[in-house]
Amino acid sequence: MVGKSFSLSANELQLYQPNRYPFLMIDRVTDVMPGKYAIGFKNLTNNEWYFPKHFENHPNMPGALQLEAMAQMLTVAITTIDGLKGKITHALEHTVRFKKEVLPGDRLDIKAELISWKRGIGKGRGICTVEGVEVSSADMTITIPEILERYLPNNGKI
Template sequence: MENTEFTVNFGVKEIQKIIPHRYPFLLIDKVTYMEPGKKAIAYKNVTMNEYFFQGHFPEEPVMPGVLIIEALAQAGAVAILSQENFKGKIAFFGGINKAKFRKKVLPGDTLRLEVEIVKIKGPAGIGNAVAYVDDKKVAEAEIMFMIGDKN
């Protein structure tokens, strides 16, 4: 059970105050749970209007797995960059381990993106990330990140 103290209702405007991503690469639409430096739950509404469906694949639209991982990373970035000592910085991918894709993500699906930060040492860390559609696990990965300054 999630701690209601960390229940939030962040839309795109609030998300963009935390992470630098913008269209067409902002891949989360809302955040409903955010425990700074520890955990975030975010959502992505997948529509047929997504730019990537033009080529992936025209006759069988499927959200690319790498973009599901990126959406998870953005959810994790909201959690980590909300931590006081990382506010105003940027989170970069450091690596991806144990990525698994279990089900296709299609237009009309809503992704629930859950990321728990399990380790932070200095500017680096690791998060366990899981994506769901209708409470069914569609993807998971261990994501590593590095925190840096914006230029």
């Protein structure tokens, strides 16, 4: 399950993360240990699609997109496990905390740690920082439905 750590370019990332522009919230994965953690970043510019409306005259990154960045990084920690490349994940539960605004020109550093992975359910923790200062964090539970369904009563059928 766990091998050596490696990095993923913007193109390689798309082999493991199903989101695409404009909803891909990661530019690069600098270090991933399959089944353990993933670390990377998102560079934010005034050209981001959400800045003109969130908020006019005071643009900042929506909290929901910070959470999405952490969930996507946790997905990378899971989908880099052998046999899970490119699998679709869904959110089950997130508890998130926001501490500071994220502004155009910032580099959002994203870290996600997989705490447990069992029967298609992953529990993990994500932290976003800007210049070493924590701006948001989340405790997350996500699933790969294709795997989870195998463990549901009646093979996932209601």
